Amino acid sequence: MSRKRTALVIVSLLAVLVACAPPTPQVIEKEVVVEKPVIETVVVEKQVVVEKPAPVSMVYITAGDVNMLALGQNVLAPEFHAMYPNVTVSVVHTGPGDAGSRLIFEKLKADKDAGRAQGDVDVAMVHQKFMAWAMAENLLLKYADELETWKYMTAADARNALGTNIEGYAMPMFHSQIAIAYNPDLVPDPPRSYEELVEWVKANPGKFGHNGIKGGMSGVGFSIGWIYWKSGNYEKYAVSGPFDEAEVATWEAGLKEMKDFNQYVTITAGNVGTLDALNRGELWMGPVWVDMFYTFMLEGKMDPKMRLTMLEPGMPGQPMYFVIPKNARNPEWAKKWVEYVTSPEVQGKIIIERYNWYPGIDGKFVEGIAPPEAFDRLYKDISPEVLSTYGKSFPLIEYNDAMLEAYEKWVIGG
Amino acid sequence: MRSGSSVANAKSMERKGRGGWLLPFLLLLPAIGLMLALYAYPFASSIYRSFLSSEGTLTLANYAKVRELYLRDVLFSLEVSLLSTAIAAVLSIALAAYLRLASGSIVRLVGAIYRFPIFIPFVVVAQMMGTFLAPHGLLNIFLAQIGLVNLEAPLQLLNWKGLTFGFVWKQAPFMTLIVLSGFGMVDDTYIEAARSVGARLPQVIVRILVPMSRATIAVALILAFTSTVGTFTLPYMLIGGKIPTTLTVDIAHRVTYFGDYGVANALGTLAYLMVIFTAVYYLRYTVRRGIYEYQER
Numbered sequence: 170m171s172r173k174r175t176a177l178v179i180v181s182l183l184a185v186l187v188a189c190a191p192p193t194p195q196v197i198e199k200e201v202v203v204e205k206p207v208i209e210t211v212v213v214e215k216q217v218v219v220e221k222p223a224p225v226s227m228v229y230i231t232a233g234d235v236n237m238l239a240l241g242q243n244v245l246a247p248e249f250h251a252m253y254p255n256v257t258v259s260v261v262h263t264g265p266g267d268a269g270s271r272l273i274f275e276k277l278k279a280d281k282d283a284g285r286a287q288g289d290v291d292v293a294m295v296h297q298k299f300m301a302w303a304m305a306e307n308l309l310l311k312y313a314d315e316l317e318t319w320k321y322m323t324a325a326d327a328r329n330a331l332g333t334n335i336e337g338y339a340m341p342m343f344h345s346q347i348a349i350a351y352n353p354d355l356v357p358d359p360p361r362s363y364e365e366l367v368e369w370v371k372a373n374p375g376k377f378g379h380n381g382i383k384g385g386m387s388g389v390g391f392s393i394g395w396i397y398w399k400s401g402n403y404e405k406y407a408v409s410g411p412f413d414e415a416e417v418a419t420w421e422a423g424l425k426e427m428k429d430f431n432q433y434v435t436i437t438a439g440n441v442g443t444l445d446a447l448n449r450g451e452l453w454m455g456p457v458w459v460d461m462f463y464t465f466m467l468e469g470k471m472d473p474k475m476r477l478t479m480l481e482p483g484m485p486g487q488p489m490y491f492v493i494p495k496n497a498r499n500p501e502w503a504k505k506w507v508e509y510v511t512s513p514e515v516q517g518k519i520i521i522e523r524y525n526w527y528p529g530i531d532g533k534f535v536e537g538i539a540p541p542e543a544f545d546r547l548y549k550d551i552s553p554e555v556l557s558t559y560g561k562s563f564p565l566i567e568y569n570d571a572m573l574e575a576y577e578k579w580v581i582g583g
Numbered sequence: 584m585r586s587g588s589s590v591a592n593a594k595s596m597e598r599k600g601r602g603g604w605l606l607p608f609l610l611l612l613p614a615i616g617l618m619l620a621l622y623a624y625p626f627a628s629s630i631y632r633s634f635l636s637s638e639g640t641l642t643l644a645n646y647a648k649v650r651e652l653y654l655r656d657v658l659f660s661l662e663v664s665l666l667s668t669a670i671a672a673v674l675s676i677a678l679a680a681y682l683r684l685a686s687g688s689i690v691r692l693v694g695a696i697y698r699f700p701i702f703i704p705f706v707v708v709a710q711m712m713g714t715f716l717a718p719h720g721l722l723n724i725f726l727a728q729i730g731l732v733n734l735e736a737p738l739q740l741l742n743w744k745g746l747t748f749g750f751v752w753k754q755a756p757f758m759t760l761i762v763l764s765g766f767g768m769v770d771d772t773y774i775e776a777a778r779s780v781g782a783r784l785p786q787v788i789v790r791i792l793v794p795m796s797r798a799t800i801a802v803a804l805i806l807a808f809t810s811t812v813g814t815f816t817l818p819y820m821l822i823g824g825k826i827p828t829t830l831t832v833d834i835a836h837r838v839t840y841f842g843d844y845g846v847a848n849a850l851g852t853l854a855y856l857m858v859i860f861t862a863v864y865y866l867r868y869t870v871r872r873g874i875y876e877y878q879e880r
Contacts (some may be wrong), residue, residue, distance in 0.1 A: 175606060182609060268839035302842075381824030383836045388824060438713065438741070438823030449719035573840055577652050581826050 222255045227502050230261040230276070231294040232269030233489060234440075236464060236524060238262035241294075244519055249509055256502055261290075266386055270299040277308045277494050288496040292503040297487050300330035300339060301566050310493040311337040312504050318511040321530035325562075326488050332410055332565035339490035340511050343460075343526035346486035346560050347390035348477045348551060350447055350462055351454040359454065362481035363398045369454075370433040378435035378443055378452040382576050385439035386487075389573070391456040392427070392580075393564060394484040396572055399423025403482065403561060412567035417575055424579035431580065448472055456484070463525035463546065477550035483561040488529060513538050521547055527556070630855070633848035645849035652833075653846075657853055659827035663743055664811040664857075667750035671807055674751065675758035676800070680788045682759075683766040684774070700756045709820035712749040716740040716821075741821055746829075749817050754810070758803040765799025766792050801865045809858050830854060 229246070231237045241260035249258055263269040273293050280288035295303075303309050313319050313327075314337050324344070328336040349366075351359045355376075360366040370377045380388035397403045400419060435452060437443045443455040444462065448471050457477075465471035491507045493500055509515060516528040517538030525547060528535045532553060536544065548556075563569060636642040649657070682694050700708070715721045718737040726732035740748070769792055777791050793800065818829040830850045837843040837850070 179606070179609060182613070185613075266839060268835070271839065271842060381826075382840075383828065383832055384819060384823030436823075436825045438820055438825075442713070442820075442823060445714070446717070446719075449717060451718040570841060574652075582652060582655075 225256045225499055225502055227256060227258045227291045227499050227506065228261060228289055229258050229292050229294070229506065230263060230273055230290050232263050232265070232273055232296060232299075233294065234265040234461070235262070236460070237294065237489075240519070240524060244523070245506075245510060245515075249506060252509070253502075253505070258506070267296055267298050270296040271302075274299055274302045274308075277303065278306055280494070280496060281306065281308060285496060287498045288494050289498075290494050291497045291499050292506055293492050293494070294342060294489055295492055296489055297326070297330040297563060298566060298569075299492075300335045300490065301333045303492065304333050304335065304338065308494055309338045310495050310497065310500060312493050312500070312507070313337045313340050316340070316504060316508045316511070318508055318513075318530065321511070321513065321534045323531040324488070324529075327529075330490070331407075331563060331569065332567075335490075339492050340507050341488035341490055341529035342510055343516075343520050343524070343529045344486055344488045344560075345526055346459045346551070346556065347387055347394075347456050347484045348459050348462075348479050349454055349484075350444075350457045350475050350477055352447070352450070352472070353474060353476050355453045359476075359478050360480065361478070363395060364481075366480060367430055370430065373453065374433040375435050376453040377433070378437045378446055378455045380437045380439050380442055381431075381581075382573055384437075385442070387440045387443060387456045387458055387461075388437075390485040390563070392576055393569070393572055394480065394482075394561070395427050395430075396420055396423060396575075397561065398482050399426070401482075406564040406568045407562045410565050410568075412565060412571075414571075416568070417571050420572070420575050421579055424575055427576075428580045444471060447475065459527070459547075459551070460525045467525070479551055479555055479559040481559065483559040485561050485563045486527075487563055517543075626855070629848045630852050632844060633852045635845055637843075637845060645845040648846050649849050649853065653830065653850060655827045656833050657830050657850070659743070660812060660829040660831070660854070661857055663746055663750070663829065664808055666743075667747045667754065667811050668804060668808045670747065671751045671755040671758050672800070672804055674755045675762050675803065676788065676793060678755070678759045679763040679766050680784075680792055682763055683769075683792070684784070684787070697756050697759060700753050701760065703753070705753065705814055706816040706820070708749055708753050709817045712745055712752075712817070713741075713820050716745040716748065742825065743822075745821055746818060749821065750811050750814070753817075754807040758807050761803040761806070762796065762800055765796030765803075768799075769795045805862050805865055808861055812854055812858055 229241055231241050238260060241258075241262075246258040246260055250256060263272040273290075273295055277288065277290065277293075280290075313322075318340070322340065324341065326344075327339070327341055328334070330339065349359070360369045366377070379391045382389050382392055397406065400406070400416075400423065402416070405413075405416070435446070437446055437452075437455070440458060440461060443452065444457055444465055446452040447455055447457070448465070459477065462471065462475070462477065466473055466475070491510070493503045493507070497503055511529055513530065513534045516530055517535040517540075520526050520528055521535060521539045522543035527547065564572065633645055634641050634643070636644055678693075678697060682690060682697075703711075713720075717723070718739060718741070719734065722740070723732055723734065723737040726738070727734045732738060773791055773795070774787055777787050782790065813831065814829075815831040815835060819832050819835065822828055823832070830853065834847045834850045837847045
């Protein structure tokens with residue numbers, strides 16, 4: 170009796186083990202025409218005309234905050250599906266900041282290291298730092314110059330990301346900018362430069378807040394803007410380079426002054442921490458992402474009377490890029506997707522109007538298309554001229570890392 | 584206890600000459616295999632990687648960087664965790680004693696309600712505390728309405744105080760659950776005997792209930808301390824980049840901005856050491872004695 174029970178137990182255990190074993194990856198042989206980018210685009214055109222309604226499943230993976238997921242899942246994917254009913258786009262979200270882009274990089278690198286002929290990801294939306302990592306590992310497809318919308322890309326960061334040449338490998342979907350949000354009732358005459366801000370916080374201790382360099386990019390951007398101001402060396406750090414180790418020591422005095430400055434400010438928990446504190450009236454001023462600021466306002470999470478300003482000599486902003494992995498399963502559809510999102514219609518109606526980003530393509534191609542209220546709202550406090558003068562880039566990667574470590578050493582430590 | 588009984592089973596089976604050693608081995612294999620693959624291997628790999636530089640050579644540079652930049656944060660993590668665990672322990676012992684010794688409908692109600700925080704994930708607690716404890720958050724506004732606080736100079740709780748409050752709020756019910764089960768094992772006769780020679784309530788708790796449940800209380804303390812040291816979401820959303828911050832936020836910072844797994848693993852190894860030392864201390868001085876006392880009965 171006990172022997173039968175023993176055998177029954179062993180058999181059921183094995184059954185459970187087998188059932189729980191990971192499924193063998195299926196190798197799907199698809200006859201989708203995967204054109205190598207070397208072949209002329211004439212073949213692409215033909216494919217559109219012949220339009221076989223074979224169902225296509227695309228994977229679009231995006232880093233960034235939850236607004237990126239909402240954009241992909243609720244707006245772009247359904248509209249794309251309406252245009253091409255045989256294509257379904259699945260949207261995957263990896264999370265905010267460079268951490269989210271890091272996850273995408275690790276996924277693509279894992280696909281490459283595993284030697285897979287076709288990866289899982291068709292198109293990705295990533296931050297600038299990703300470009301350096303991915304170009305070094307040769308993970309990306311060169312596609313941008315084949316698109317209709319390439320001619321609208323005039324911004325310098327469409328060709329260069331933090332020092333890495335990316336021409337043809339990426340298309341910016343939008344530009345986001347860091348600015349100082351302030352309460353006009355309590356701050357009738359906001360400081361116009363970092364210098365005036367230093368005086369202001371001494372007169373109003375605790376009323377300015379940022380999140381330092383841990384927890385959110387708005388604080389990181391503010392701190393980098395401080396270093397740009399104190400060093401006066403923006404061109405070298407963000408545009409021309411090269412990375413010079415000796416520059417780091419020159420930041421010590423400026424960062425020690427920031428440590429002193431921080432005594433008069435409130436350190437918040439992150440991007441949302443600053444926004445919430447501004448809304449509750451705990452802070453009167455603080456650095457925010459322009460798009461998060463306006464989106465919060467539209468959602469009722471930010472007092473509508475709050476305004477924006479920029480500080481001299483400038484504050485950083487960044488684009489996010491569309492990239493297509495070299496081993497994407499559906500590169501042609503991926504290119505169509507990018508073309509669709511970078512078209513002036515989508516840039517005007519969705520990027521500017523609904524999500525309050527500055528467009529990825531040149532603003533003048535969008536001006537007639539976006540409704541005037543949306544265009545005005547975005548450029549009301551920060552006009553295109555102010556943006557072009559004071560909107561800076563984040564520094565080259567080596568300088569970026571060095572600045573973060575220098576902040577830790579001289580502002581946090583010591 | 585469980586492994587003890589299956590070893591006893593194996594022995595009895597050996598004695599009866601059926602199955603031998605194979606069956607217990609097979610029964611344990613899935614569980615132990617999972618533990619090895621998902622805990623032991625990453626644990627060992629993490630410690631090993633903390634000694635690797637970015638080129639792959641063995642080095643102490645990661646620890647040097649931790650000492651240069653993050654020592655204060657490591658100490659802060661330790662202090663906050665110890666403080667939270669201590670406060671949660673006192674509260675949980677008090678609450679468990681109340682639930683054990685009192686009776687009535689209110690006791691039953693409290694007994695049902697106190698468990699709710701256990702089911703709330705840390706990230707939700709973080710969001711709650713972020714809005715509740717903020718300078719113009721619910722708590723401060725409430726205190727201002729009844730005149731205890733001036734809203735121009737509110738209670739500043741988005742620091743170690745708020746962090747401790749959040750940890751205690753989350754860990755105390757969990758510890759109460761465990762400690763209550765320990766108190767439940769103390770027979771009523773001991774309590775009645777103590778009362779009959781004149782022991783008052785505090786003495787019953789301190790001299791009878793707690794010493795007889797030392798093992799269970801030790802387990803509760805270790806579990807609470809371990810999970811507090813390793814928590815990321817609460818410190819990240821409550822204090823973020825403030826100075827000092829917890830070592831978990833620093834780990835995230837190193838990985839996110841630098842991809843620096845060497846220093847992240849070094850910080851993690853320090854967290855393991857913190858947990859191991861406290862666990863060993865408590866286990867040596869409380870559990871072993873507790874088990875032997877139990878077995879002597």
